[in-house]
Amino acid sequence: MVAPSQAPVSDATVIPRVGVAVFVLNEQGHVLVGKRTGSHGAGTIALPGGHLELHESFYECAARETYEETGLVLQLPDALPPSQLLSPSSPVHSRPSRETSTLPAPASRPPTPLQFVTAQNSVYMKDQGERGDGKHYVTIFMKASVKPDPANPVAEAKIMEPNKCLGWAWVPISYLRNTANRQQELQMLQMNAASEGRSLPVSIDKLLEADSLAQALQEADETNLSPGVDSPLSPSLQNNQKLPAQHPALDQAEALAWAQADDFMRGAPLFQPLVNVLIDNPALPLA
Numbered sequence: 001m002v003a004p005s006q007a008p009v010s011d012a013t014v015i016p017r018v019g020v021a022v023f024v025l026n027e028q029g030h031v032l033v034g035k036r037t038g039s040h041g042a043g044t045i046a047l048p049g050g051h052l053e054l055h056e057s058f059y060e061c062a063a064r065e066t067y068e069e070t071g072l073v074l075q076l077p078d079a080l081p082p083s084q085l086l087s088p089s090s091p092v093h094s095r096p097s098r099e100t101s102t103l104p105a106p107a108s109r110p111p112t113p114l115q116f117v118t119a120q121n122s123v124y125m126k127d128q129g130e131r132g133d134g135k136h137y138v139t140i141f142m143k144a145s146v147k148p149d150p151a152n153p154v155a156e157a158k159i160m161e162p163n164k165c166l167g168w169a170w171v172p173i174s175y176l177r178n179t180a181n182r183q184q185e186l187q188m189l190q191m192n193a194a195s196e197g198r199s200l201p202v203s204i205d206k207l208l209e210a211d212s213l214a215q216a217l218q219e220a221d222e223t224n225l226s227p228g229v230d231s232p233l234s235p236s237l238q239n240n241q242k243l244p245a246q247h248p249a250l251d252q253a254e255a256l257a258w259a260q261a262d263d264f265m266r267g268a269p270l271f272q273p274l275v276n277v278l279i280d281n282p283a284l285p286l287a
């Protein structure tokens with residue numbers, strides 16, 4: 001018999017844990033992100049997701065976590081990879097799993113079903129001021145698109161767990177990539193300074209904020225956009241944000257989506273595994 005002190009450990013600072021994160025895409029191809037709270041990575045921007053449970057498939061976990069956190073229903077694929085067919089909890093077997101059996105039926109227009117995208121090994125993950133070596137996660141990244149029913153043409157993510165997520169927003173993947181690159185550059189700056197014995201006395205959030213401010217000031221000089229009566233931007237965007245002039249390739253709709261993403265993120269960093277996956281996979285097939 002196993003004594004309680006020898007019970008299996010499930011702590012990502014002691015053993016690697018498995019997380020499943022989902023690129024949920026809306027009808028415009030924008031990705032759903034939320035502001036984390038109440039656990040590690042608080043204050044960062046992450047995808048819907050959660051821990052893989054015992055004997056659960058990646059697909060079931062992705063659908064379950066997305067539904068629990070956002071109320072959005074993702075479709076499981078009709079055919080699963082051969083290894084998953086051996087699992088008694090897979091959706092092709094008659095016994096419905098505990099989690100997926102509680103999901104409502106998908107909307108009449110079928111969404112693009114869940115697919116595996118990639119796996120990411122994130123080591124030494126530490127929050128600001130956290131001691132020790134940090135956490136180790138193996139994260140399975142999945143994707144699926146949500147196609148709302150015609151009566152409700154805009155996919156809407158609800159804050160189902162306010163203790164875990166402060167809000168959801170749909171943002172362009174190009175915006176996420178840009179943020180990941182900036183964050184990576186600033187982290188390299190911090191690491192280089194530390195290796196030279198000059199630790200920068202500021203967190204990555206503050207560096208990102210300063211970088212955003214510098215960018216906004218530069219754009220204010222460069223752009224002739226003035227918030228007119230007909231401007232489609234929200235009042236806070238009109239007052240505080242400029243369209244991203246450093247990306248002339250963006251069309252007006254995409255530029256507006258970038259500005260709205262800025263308004264939502266307010267300089268918050270991305271959750272580290274999300275940075276890792278975007279940096280390591282510049283051509284991630286998310287369309």
Ligand SMILES: Nc1nc2c([nH]c(=O)n2[C@H]2C[C@H](O)[C@@H](COP(=O)(O)OP(=O)(O)OP(=O)(O)O)O2)c(=O)[nH]1
Nearest residue numbers: 019020021046047048049050051137139271273274
């Ligand atoms: N939600 C989420 N988790 C991610 C992402 N990237 C990544 O590595 N993970 C890993 C680290 C997280 O601690 C782990 C589980 O996600 P979570 O921390 O949101 O889990 P949760 O609070 O919903 O916990 P639980 O209900 O599954 O126990 O997955 C991401 O973008 N979003």
